[in-house]
Amino acid sequence: MSVTHLDNLDKIVSLSKARGFIFQSSDIYGGLGAVYDYGPLGAELKRNIQQEWWKSMTQLHDNIVGLDAAIFMHPRTWEASGHVEGFNDPMIDDKQSNKRYRADMLIEQHILKLREKGKKDKADEIQHLLDTTGTRKGICEDLYEIIMDEEIRAPESGAFDWTEVRQFNLMFKTHYGATSSGEDDAIYLRPETAQGIFVNYKNVMDTARVQVPFGIAQIGKAFRNEVVARQFVFRMREFEQMEMQYFVEPGTDQDEYEKWLEARLNWHKKMGVRESNLRTSPHPPDKLAHYARAAADIQYKYPIGWQEVEGIHNRTDFDLSRHQEYSGKKMEYYDQQKQERYIPYVIETSVGLDRTTLMILCDAYREEEVDGDTRTVLKMNPKLAPTKIGIFPLIKKDKLQNLAKKIEADLRDEFNVLYDESGSIGKRYRRQDEAGTPFCVTVDFDGVESDGEDTVTIRYRDDMTQDRIPAAKVGDFVRDKMKNWSPED
C-alpha cells in the first residue's frame, strides 16, 4: 500500500463536497467567497474535535474554566485591544524597506517640513488637499496622488518606491440597534475571541474561586476581512477559534509559555495526526505582534505546505493593562500568600477549529491500491470519526435484517451508527471508508444460523481485516479498539 501524497487541496475539496463534509457557502447563489458550511459529516467531525479540545482543556485541568462570550462587544473593547487603531487606517508600504506607514501621517510630516523651510503657500495647498481627501476619487486614491505628486519619500530608506494606499479594514462593522444607520452606532464582529475572555477576567475571578495560575477556555466564531482569503477552509472570513488564556504570575510567564507550547503540540499528536507532519516554529522577535513577548506556531504539513494551525503567545500584561486603562476598572490580582498585587501575564493558546478539521481530513486521507482498484479511505482517529459503526445485513433477508436492526438499536444511544442494506456489501464498506467510519458490523448466515449466541463480523477500516465476535459484544469491542487506536504511517 502506498502512502498518498497530496500536492494540493483538490482531492480534499472534492471528497468534502461529495460526502457532505464541507460545502461552499450559498452555493446555489454562486457561492460567497472564503465562507464555507459544514455538511452532515463535517458537522459531526467538527463537533468531535471541539469536544476533545474542550475536555482536554477544562475537564482535565482543575484550574481552567470555560466561558462563552458574545460575538458583539462594547466598541471600546477594540480600542483597548489595539484593533481599531491598527485595522482602520490608510496604509502604504515602502517596497524597499518593507516598512508600512500611515499615508496621512506621511503627508502631514511632509507639510511640517515645508513649513520649516518657510514654504507656507505650498504647505497650505497640500494641507487643503489632505483635508479634502475622499472628495476627489476615494480616500486611498487621493492620498496616493498627493504622495506621488509631491514625491514624498520613505522616512527611513529615503526610497520613492511605494505600493498603493490601502485601507485596512480587517474588522467587520455593522450597526447596533434596529433603527440605526449612523456611524455612532457602529459595532464590530469580534476579530478574535480572546477579548471576550479578558473582559470577563474579573467576573471569572470573582465567581469561579480560581487562583493564579488559572485559565479560561472558550470556543467561538471570529470574523476578519482578510485581504486575501483563499485555500478552502484554511483562511476564511468567518472562522472558529478554540482559545485558552492562561493567567500567570509575572516572571513565570516564560516557563508557562514553554510548557503550553509542548502541551498543545502533544494534543495534536493525541488526536492522531502523524508526528512527522507536525512541528513548532517560533516567531522571530521582529515579527511579533504588538502585544506579544514571545510567540510560536504549531504547524501542520498541509498539502499547501507547512502552515500554522495553532499559535502560542506570551501576551504579557498588555491586554489586561489596556483594559484597566480604558475601562477604569482594576485588573490586578492580589496574591494572599505573598501579599503582592500585580496584573497577571497571559499565555495564550489559540487553535483554529476549521484549520484543525482540515488538518484531520488531510492527515487521514489515503488512496490505496486494492486488487487493481483504488480505495479512498479516511484513516482518522475513531474518536473523531463522524460515524463510528456501520451496521449491515449481508443481504436483504429478514433473518439478517432483524438482527442487524437490533444491534443498531442497542448501540444507537452510545455510538453514532449507520444502518445500510443497499447495494453490494463491498460497496457499503467502501462508502464508509470515505466517510472515515472505523468499524463495520455485518450480519451473515453463519452468525445467525449457528447454535447458541449470534455472532457477526466486525471489519476494520484501516486494514480491511475482520474478526468474528458475539453480536452482544460489539459495543465492548468497539470501545476497546477505539481506546487502543494509533495512526499508521
Added chain:
RNA sequence: GCGGGCGUAGCUCAAUUGGUAGAGCGUCACCCUUCCAAGGUGAAUGUUGCCAGUUCGACUCUGGUCGCCCGCUCCA
C-alpha cells in the same frame, strides 16, 4: 488589490462553421447477490454561474458581474 486561467447534471467531461444539451461515474427504486465499489431493469436532476448586448436563433460571439485556481502582493 494586480496579472493570467477557468466556470455545461452531485463528479469527470462531450455538443460539428452560433440552430434551444448528451455520456460515464455517482444517487434513488426494484430484481439479483452468502463479505470488499465493476450483474439486470428503470428513474430523477441542468433557466449551460449570473445579468445584459449582438442575432431570426447563443452553451458556442461581446461586455459586465459573481465564484474558483495559479503567480505576485499582503498577513500589525
